[in-house]
Amino acid sequence: MKRFTLLRSRGGPSTRAAMLFTGLALCSLPAWADEGMWTFDHAPLAAIQQRHGVSVAPEMLARLQAASVHVGASASFVSPQGLLLTNHHVVEGCVARLSSAQKDLAASGFVAQRAADELRCPGFVARVLQRTEDVSARVTAAAATGADDTARNAARKSEIARIEKGCSDEAQGLRCEVVPLYSGARYALHHYRQWDDVRLAWAPEADAGFFGGDPDNFVYPRFALDAALMRVYEKNGQPHQPAEHLRLAATMPREGELLFVSGHPGQTERLRTVAQLVSARDVGLPLDLAAARAEIAALHAFSATSPEAARQAQSTLFGTENWFKATQGEHQALQDPALLAGKRQAEQALRDAYRQRGLPGDPWADVAQANALNDKLQPQLWGLSFGYRTVYAAAIDLVALPHERGLPEGQRLAAYSDAALPQFERRLLAEAPFYPALETVRLASTLQRSLDLLGPNHPYVQLALAGRTPQQAAQALVAGTRLGERAERERLLQGGAAAVAASADPLVVLARAAWPLRRALKLQAETEVDTPIQRAAERIDQARYTLYGHSVPPDATNTLRLSFGPAQGYVSNGITHPWKTTWGGWWDRADSFDQREPFKLAARIDRARGQVDPRTPLDFVLTADIIGGNSGSPVVNARGELVGLIFDGNLESLGGNYAYQDHTARAVAVHAEAIMAALEKVYGATALAKEMRGNR
């Protein structure tokens, strides 16, 4: 799930979106019955009972909350001695830091046979949400004292800081945070207890935990043991004894059984209006996909010229295909007419209510207006784009950096904040191989795109091509540039505006002309598209709360939420996918690729063929509404017993950023039986397994 972040950096303006979900919509849209990342204090228990005939005891939720842990991502206590279950990919960084050239734990895996063997993960902090408290009145009252927006913001900020400070107590491991919900319509004070001594108890090999590697990321059917165990320690060096922990389910789930997920989804953008979704479907994403398709085709053609060319293109090709894969997932979600119909219906209901209440203005119209401009700007912005990590992109950075740095932060483009500048510099100064033929192919594809989108008479196209074909122009530009050399990039970076202005490097010359054109467009997009949309979205979100209250869940805020949905297979792209996979399927996936990386089995997993019944479940899918940040979330049954561990969403779930649907979108989990089989039959982690089973 870690690559969910990939989606954030793409697409149009970075607005947030909310699924507007009324009681009315529930009746007519049974297929989306299980939307929602709910706060625990407003879990829709009655609706669950009504829809699924499953009765959830409030005590079950209280115990689940007490056993749920935040460790950056999500986790849960699974023993009375503070044993913590999370994903292999959550502890991956820790495993790397604990490894040395002599002892590569990522390659070998790690099992602590006794507590004394457990290894502390530097920087890891675990925290448990004790309770939440509604402090909206205090925050809102404080803000009301301000005379203008700036003063109100400052008053709000300082009241929040006062509240947080008032109940935090570092020595006791108590920490408080005020979380704005519904874009600030509500403020919830979160009381946490936290620990900074978290130790690694078990991590499988990378070839087991991340089996399938990047190619299988977002992919289902999936075969990965993306699980690990840690332990939380008190300051006195004794294991923490949590008030609650999750017990293994006595009966493992069947297909169709309603399950619950408790975790920390990071951020959703479900406030996008229908106009925005339609335009993403018809304008934004098709532009992205066309760009990706053209680059992939060019890279494939280049790769076919020789094995060495294929090697050079490989990582770019993979990255582009991965981007294409994620974008296609989003695009396909938006092509579901039922999804848009549901959005439309909910939006209309909220809009009608908004008007009837006499709330000010029409934020949907504001969004639509800004969005229409965005539709016009997008092709031009794509026409004035310069490739991802190309030598031409470096030329643009060299031109842009001194220019933006020379402006006060408030006047720069958003991407060039003080905080972001070092990242640009690091990228420019990184040692990277320079393959002229590959750069030529990529530049030709970029120039072809400019020609297609801007037309032959656009000043930039005239300048860039100068009567040549994109291929010819790219050849000349790459042949003439010295920006492939790190030293030359460093010289220009250090030399600043003067050095850049003096350079006769053909790519720098072109970048000097291209950058102002792109900057003007980008500035227009920020002021006339992003800002008005952001403001309108806040008004919509706050109105939503005013009108519907807690009957609709707030957008995700990286705090504890409850999701739910049945374990269920699905049909996508014509392929029927089962609700679970097995260890036999794991071995098959490796054997089918002749155990070529990243489909090579860890030696222990390969040897386990005799020990583990091939019918043992490995991973499974459920319809619960999750997103990045849910990695490591426990999956429990209606009795609150552990049945699995979330570690990814499938490709089709990538539309979840702005809308939930459950025809094909699925959360992907490791099956609890797979974890126990691994501990008991593969890793010889008998003590840990016994601890999880409560010595049963």
Add this chain to the structure above:
Amino acid sequence: MKRFTLLRSRGGPSTRAAMLFTGLALCSLPAWADEGMWTFDHAPLAAIQQRHGVSVAPEMLARLQAASVHVGASASFVSPQGLLLTNHHVVEGCVARLSSAQKDLAASGFVAQRAADELRCPGFVARVLQRTEDVSARVTAAAATGADDTARNAARKSEIARIEKGCSDEAQGLRCEVVPLYSGARYALHHYRQWDDVRLAWAPEADAGFFGGDPDNFVYPRFALDAALMRVYEKNGQPHQPAEHLRLAATMPREGELLFVSGHPGQTERLRTVAQLVSARDVGLPLDLAAARAEIAALHAFSATSPEAARQAQSTLFGTENWFKATQGEHQALQDPALLAGKRQAEQALRDAYRQRGLPGDPWADVAQANALNDKLQPQLWGLSFGYRTVYAAAIDLVALPHERGLPEGQRLAAYSDAALPQFERRLLAEAPFYPALETVRLASTLQRSLDLLGPNHPYVQLALAGRTPQQAAQALVAGTRLGERAERERLLQGGAAAVAASADPLVVLARAAWPLRRALKLQAETEVDTPIQRAAERIDQARYTLYGHSVPPDATNTLRLSFGPAQGYVSNGITHPWKTTWGGWWDRADSFDQREPFKLAARIDRARGQVDPRTPLDFVLTADIIGGNSGSPVVNARGELVGLIFDGNLESLGGNYAYQDHTARAVAVHAEAIMAALEKVYGATALAKEMRGNR
């Protein structure tokens, strides 16, 4: 592969298309290097040597041809005693006919332990192509004697009949057929020897041969033992001893190894021009997909209302999803910019050459013109469509049949030929359950489509909706109709035009108004689109032969062809697919679905877990250019040794109808090792296995 036929009934005008493949294109388009269903007498051996470094002996091809058999689909001799290898789905009809209520061979599978146990398949004819002969001069000379088109056609026909009769000899099992290639630019006389005593020797259970059922049709990764053995007998009751048979490969293939396929591809349509492909991509297929999506969404919503509703909708939903799946496969193929670029380049080359040779007119312009009209007609035709096998479609048939039958055949719409009429009647008189709620949902979806595509002011829409929503109109129409009753349909069918004109059934009343509107559109499409495109396509195809000769293969004609390509995995829709699957994966696919149909293992296959090594290959994919009719084709290595058995193409290969590409399109084959493991370790067919191994 049997569902390849599904594609034929959809889409725009039924033109044929050809991939124009010049030496020039070869150099710039290495990715499509292996296009072509080649006649054996013009196999591109030099190109294979050059591209793949693999030298193919002409003797290998001669032996392969002699061992290749036509049995409706494809097959091959695999022993000196006339043993014939083909697909399970090729013998499925025979197995059904040999079964009885007491003895269900489809369920139990069938193994003949001795030749005496083999069961004759009624109606099966096997034939082997002995040689071909160029009779173009004779046919063309005969045609030239005609004064006009009609006379020329008649002269051609009778010369062909004369040639065929002159060398056929039923008593000797010799049969001759003249096959037009390149739309009649060449005529090849095919000399066959044929046998009508073909007996079943081994067929696995349907749950093994057709494992995964319809859901896994067109799907890869695939897990099916789609293989069977038959034996060819001489008239004297002795097994036929073929001149050549295929021997099992001593070394099984590795990923990347170049392999060869010998079989009988039925029909390709690779003459479509770029204009047609672009319009299929941008107009025709999106309309199809939108219609399918809307119907699928409606059926899903209906299914969600109750388990009984889900049961009623199931088969329609599945059929629609299958259609969507196939159409999506075609659409995705056309979105590959490299595919269109290649087409465009080849088309331009041929067009230039056409003009330089002073050939008459510009058939591409003719196609483009007809096609532009087609783009306008398609949305209207979809707007005036009435559902697939709905009660409304029955009403339309009842109105259309007497009208068309009353016209001379030449003046009817093409679909209503004398030969086709009984089929319409059978469909109307079939006993089929009538579910009013389901019909209402489907009719509402149809009416919504008419409203969307034709607009609220179109006379048909006005009449059909009469101020109601599509939902309300559908409800009233279905509530009022009696066409759900077979007796009422029969009464109207027997009563003909008079009975139909007198009916007050609301669906018949609506159909009486709708049919003339659709008929006029359809007639316009046939005369102004289909006919001119067909004529232009013939001219293009003949010019292609005149200019390029046999360096480009002719479109498929259901005669023996050679294809080739490496065994190779691929990445599609973000999923990385291996080049082969294993028996372990087969068991996983069954276990992952909890062995629910159609993923239930045949009992013997389930029990084989102890006997067959799970690493044993089951199925595999290769890039060879195949299409419907290739079912049962042997796959051999460069030495002509048997390594597999074609049984399907993947979803991505569905674009193969009008263009070959090898990024993701794949032929799917049973691995020869899987067949031997099945015979030796699962079915106890020791004698048959020994026979195939040559008693090794």
